Amino acid sequence: MSDSSPAPTARRARVRAPELIGKGGWLNTGGTQYSLADLRGRIVVLDFWTFCCINCLHVLDELRELEEKHRDTVVIVGVHSPKFVHEAEHAAVVDAVERYGVEHPVLDDPELATWKQYAVRAWPTLVVIDPEGYVVAQHAGEGHAHAIERLVTELEAEHEAKGTLRRGDGPYVAPEPEPTVLRFPGKALLLPSGSFLVSDTTRHQVVELAADGESVLRRIGSGARGFADGSAEAAAFNEPQGLALLPDGSVVVADTVNHALRRLDPGTGGVTTLAGTGRQWMQGDATAGPARAVSLSSPWDVAWWEGRVWIAMAGVHQLWAYDPADGTVAVTAGTTNEGLVDGPGGEAWFAQPSGLAATPERLWLADSETSALRWVEPDGSVHTAVGTGLFDFGHRDGDAGQALLQHPLGVTALPDGSVAVSDTYNHALRRYDPASGEVTTLATDLREPSDAVLVGEDIVVVESARHRLTRLRLPEEAVRVAGVAHRTQRAATDVAPGTLRLEVVFQPPAGQKLDTRYGPSTRLLVSATPPELLLRGEGAGTELSRALELDPAVPEGVLHVSAMAASCDDDPANEYPACHVHQQDWGVPVRLAEGAPDRLPLVLAGLDA
Numbered sequence: 001m002s003d004s005s006p007a008p009t010a011r012r013a014r015v016r017a018p019e020l021i022g023k024g025g026w027l028n029t030g031g032t033q034y035s036l037a038d039l040r041g042r043i044v045v046l047d048f049w050t051f052c053c054i055n056c057l058h059v060l061d062e063l064r065e066l067e068e069k070h071r072d073t074v075v076i077v078g079v080h081s082p083k084f085v086h087e088a089e090h091a092a093v094v095d096a097v098e099r100y101g102v103e104h105p106v107l108d109d110p111e112l113a114t115w116k117q118y119a120v121r122a123w124p125t126l127v128v129i130d131p132e133g134y135v136v137a138q139h140a141g142e143g144h145a146h147a148i149e150r151l152v153t154e155l156e157a158e159h160e161a162k163g164t165l166r167r168g169d170g171p172y173v174a175p176e177p178e179p180t181v182l183r184f185p186g187k188a189l190l191l192p193s194g195s196f197l198v199s200d201t202t203r204h205q206v207v208e209l210a211a212d213g214e215s216v217l218r219r220i221g222s223g224a225r226g227f228a229d230g231s232a233e234a235a236a237f238n239e240p241q242g243l244a245l246l247p248d249g250s251v252v253v254a255d256t257v258n259h260a261l262r263r264l265d266p267g268t269g270g271v272t273t274l275a276g277t278g279r280q281w282m283q284g285d286a287t288a289g290p291a292r293a294v295s296l297s298s299p300w301d302v303a304w305w306e307g308r309v310w311i312a313m314a315g316v317h318q319l320w321a322y323d324p325a326d327g328t329v330a331v332t333a334g335t336t337n338e339g340l341v342d343g344p345g346g347e348a349w350f351a352q353p354s355g356l357a358a359t360p361e362r363l364w365l366a367d368s369e370t371s372a373l374r375w376v377e378p379d380g381s382v383h384t385a386v387g388t389g390l391f392d393f394g395h396r397d398g399d400a401g402q403a404l405l406q407h408p409l410g411v412t413a414l415p416d417g418s419v420a421v422s423d424t425y426n427h428a429l430r431r432y433d434p435a436s437g438e439v440t441t442l443a444t445d446l447r448e449p450s451d452a453v454l455v456g457e458d459i460v461v462v463e464s465a466r467h468r469l470t471r472l473r474l475p476e477e478a479v480r481v482a483g484v485a486h487r488t489q490r491a492a493t494d495v496a497p498g499t500l501r502l503e504v505v506f507q508p509p510a511g512q513k514l515d516t517r518y519g520p521s522t523r524l525l526v527s528a529t530p531p532e533l534l535l536r537g538e539g540a541g542t543e544l545s546r547a548l549e550l551d552p553a554v555p556e557g558v559l560h561v562s563a564m565a566a567s568c569d570d571d572p573a574n575e576y577p578a579c580h581v582h583q584q585d586w587g588v589p590v591r592l593a594e595g596a597p598d599r600l601p602l603v604l605a606g607l608d609a
Contacts, residue, residue, distance in 0.1 A: 013607050014134035017044075017127075018117035020077065024090045024108025027097050030173030034105065036133055041166025042075045043155050044129040045148060048120045050083045051096035052369065052407050052425075054298050054314045054352050055142055055584075056124040058280065060100055061257060062145040066152065067104060072167045073156050078106040081115040083123065084393060084407050085486050086425035095448070095465050098175065099184040099202050100239075101225070105171050116491075121602055122586045128152075131159045131166065139605045141584025143282070147509030147605065154510065180467040181216060182207065187301060187410070187451040188462050188469060189243040189251065191266060196453070196469065197251060198462070199240040206240060206253060206264060213460055213469035220269050227258045227278050232269030237262070242301030242356070244309060246324070252309050254299040261291070261299060261309070261322055275322050275329050280315065282581045283564055288330035291322055296329070301410075305358035306378060312353040312365060319345070319353060319365070319376065333382055337525065337562060338585045340370040340389050348382035350374075351390060355410035355451065357419060364419050366408040373411065373421055373432055385432055386421075386439055389529055390587050391558060395426045395441075396483030403439035404485055405430060410451035412459065414474070420459060422449040429461060429472070443472050492589040494596035497552035501599045502526065502537070502559075504544040506582065507606030508567040515568040515579050525562040533557035533590075544604075550592060561586040563604050 019036055026033050036044070047063065049056035060078075067076055078097075082088040087096075088110035097106050109115060118127055118135075126144055128137040128151055137151055159165035186201040195217060196209045205221035218232065226236030240262075242254035251264040252274065260276030275291035276299075286294050297315030304310075308321040310332065318334030333345030334353075341349035353374075355366030363376040372387025386400050394404035408430075410422030418433040420442060429442040429449060448465035461470045504524060508514060515521040520542035528534040537548035544563060562585045569577035586602055601608045 013609075014130065014136045015607070017129045017133050017135045018114070020046075020079070020107055021113045021117070022079070022107040022109035023113070024080070024093060024110050027094060027106040027108060028102065028173060028175065029105050029171050032171065032173075034171060036129070039075055039077075039171075040133055041131050041164065042170070043070070043073055043131060043152055043159075043165075045074060045076045045152075046118070046127040046129065047076060047078045048081050048115060048118070048123065048125040048127070049078055050081055050087055050123050051093070051100065052084055052087060052352075053123045057100060057257075058142050058298065058315065059124040059126070060102060062142065064103075066145055066149055069149075070152055070156075071170065073165060074152055075170045076104040078102055078104060079114050080106055080108050081112050081120070081123065082110055084425050086406060086427075092448075092465070095184070099464075101202070103172060103174070121493075121588060122584055125603075128155075130155055131164045135607070137605075138603045138607055139582075140586070140603055141582065143580055143582050144509075144605060146578075146580055147512075150510055178467075181214065182467045182469075184464050184467065185450075185462050185469075186239075186241040186464065187243050187254075188453050188460065189245060190453050190455060190460075191245070192249070193266075196460070197243055197264075197266070198469065199243060199253065201239050201241060201256075201464075204237045204239060206237070206243070208266075209469065213471060218269065220264060220271065225257075227255075227260070229262075229272050230270070232271070235262075235271035237271075242299065242303075242312065244302040244304050246304055246309070252302050252304075252322075254302045254311065256298050256300055256314075259296045259298060259315070261296070261302065261311070274324075283336070283583055284566075284581065289328060291327050291329045294329050296320070300352075300354045301356045303356035303358045303363065305356075305363045310356055310358070310363055312356050314352045314354050314368075317350045317352060319350070333376060333380060337527075337560070338369065338390070338587075339527075339529075339560060340367070340372055340384060340387060342374075342382050342384055345376070345380035345382060350382075355408065355422065357411040357413045359413045359417075364411045364413065366411045366421060368407045368409055368424070371405045371407055373405065373408065373419070385434070389558075391589065392485070393425075394483065394485040395423070395428065396485055397430075397439050397441055398483070400432060400437045400439050403432075404483070406486070410449065410462070412452040412454060414454065420452055422452055422461065424448050424450055424464075429459070442475060446470065492556060492591040493600065494593040495550065495590050495600055496596045496598040497550050497592040497594070499598060500548045500550055502546050502548050502561065503599060503601045504561070504563040504604050505601055505606050505608045506544055506563070506565045506604040508565075508570075509580075509605070511570055512567040512580070513570040515566040521566040523562075523564040525560075527560045529558045529560065530554065533559075550590075552592060554592070556589070556591040559586075559588045559590055559600075561588065561602060563602070565604060
């Protein structure tokens with residue numbers, strides 16, 4: 001992209017930006033509370049995010065370069081808008097801001113007040129506010145950093161000329177670092193020597209701890225965010241998570257934000273790259289091939305099963321596998337659609353799979369966004385043990401059909417054939433017994449447990465938000481907890497029964513056009529929960545608008561909408577224009593009401609007229 005400033009554009013559509021309100025107050029500002037008026041003169045980018053959401057974490061990384069390049073004109077404000085009950089806890093937001101290296105102010109909005117004021121419908125959503133306090137653009141989903149960069153450059157020139165741009169230091173104040181041994185550890189592995197390997201996620205290292213689970217034997221990785229092979233001191237990771245021991249004694253590391261699998265030699269501490277290009281997989285990229293030539297997307301956990309390394313590919317809601325015999329990777333299950341659908345691997349839907357545990361009979365997985373425990377059979381078919389979908393969660397024991405979890409990140413196979421689930425947002429360790437079909441609670445008062453390792457008759461839990469490993473004796477009789485059920489607190493959108501016009505708003509960024517060289521450049525996929533809600537209009541198509549027919553006999557449900565648009569630089573002189581894919585999945589809770597609007601607009605990029 002050229003650094004030359006474009007001429008100010010013609011009159012741009014804009015609306016007055018609502019005030020920033022959040023009961024939890026401001027983080028990363030040294031205690032100062034801000035209003036929009038305090039930010040006048042700066043270009044403000046609001047990032048509506050919630051820390052459970054992998055797409056939100058992708059956007060945090062997309063924005064880092066913009067943040068650095070325009071530090072004296074742009075203020076990014078993260079507006080934390082919770083999906084899960086746990087995410088409304090202020091302390092949990094404070095933890096998440098540090099855990100993911102957020103280096104801009106964050107407004108904690110536990111009651112979704114600002115979310116509602118800005119009519120946001122999806123995580124993540126980016127809103128651009130000009131120096132005079134007007135909204136000039138809105139983008140849902142990932143892949144918009146290039147468009148926002150161009151808009152920011154235009155706004156800088158425009159408001160410099162008008163005298164309305166104010167340059168200088170932003171409101172960000174870095175918090176004091178804490179001197180703990182681990183910092184938000186993600187996963188752990190018991191080595192044959194009896195020591196533990198732990199992914200020290202926020203410090204971008206893999207740490208070897210002695211058998212006591214506390215004493216540091218060595219640190220692998222420079223400790224700085226990066227992507228480099230080499231010795232234990234020279235190698236670099238970027239928020240590593242899952243760990244798996246291979247039959248040859250080496251360890252595979254899911255290097256999550258580098259979108260890569262790394263190989264660690266426990267003998268020397270040396271690190272090499274097994275799979276991934278370092279770039280995030282996007283729609284249209286290869287889904288199989290030589291491991292170093294195929295892009296991955298936020299691999300969160302890994303497990304050795306059936307002669308391959310299985311990968312919980314959280315970023316695209318799929319399972320992949322790496323085959324060390326021929327050095328290839330390939331998709332094994334999932335369509336990239338987000339949700340809970342069982343069946344053959346090629347038809348199953350997942351929602352941010354984040355934990356794996358292999359037994360000879362099956363591969364267990366923690367499917368975090370559906371608060372589900374699921375498994376894969378050797379024939380590749382996918383099944384659900386606990387969980388019903390994206391919007392139901394809680395802490396309820398009993399029969400698996402009605403039991404509830406809350407955003408679990410880890411699963412551990414137990415000797416008796418049952419599994420322990422690291423029930424992260426319930427701060428609990430749960431147990432599912434396939435023989436009885438019962439869910440019970442093994443332990444509570446764990447702070448965001450994200451993994452657990454069996455050590456003899458004990459289980460060692462990664463207490464991620466307490467920055468430590470915690471050893472528990474496995475109880476013979478599990479505790480039972482009285483049930484608490486929750487639904488996502490987002491208010492349902494009232495829509496008219498009968499015909500509903502669904503419109504995905506997409507305006508190509510300035511200087512770009514839809515890429516139609518190889519056929520349609522847009523895609524729309526629609527389904528519903530329950531399926532009976534949609535009488536007509538489900539399925540895939542290339543138009544970004546569609547007439548849906550809603551059954552008046554189904555009073556409420558969720559519309560699942562997935563949209564994609566590809567745009568390229570609009571310069572006839574450029575033989576190889578740069579192209580960008582914009583994509584977003586929405587889960588829109590709807591309630592049928594007479595007299596309600598018969599149009600449902602979802603903004604992918606631009607403003608809804």
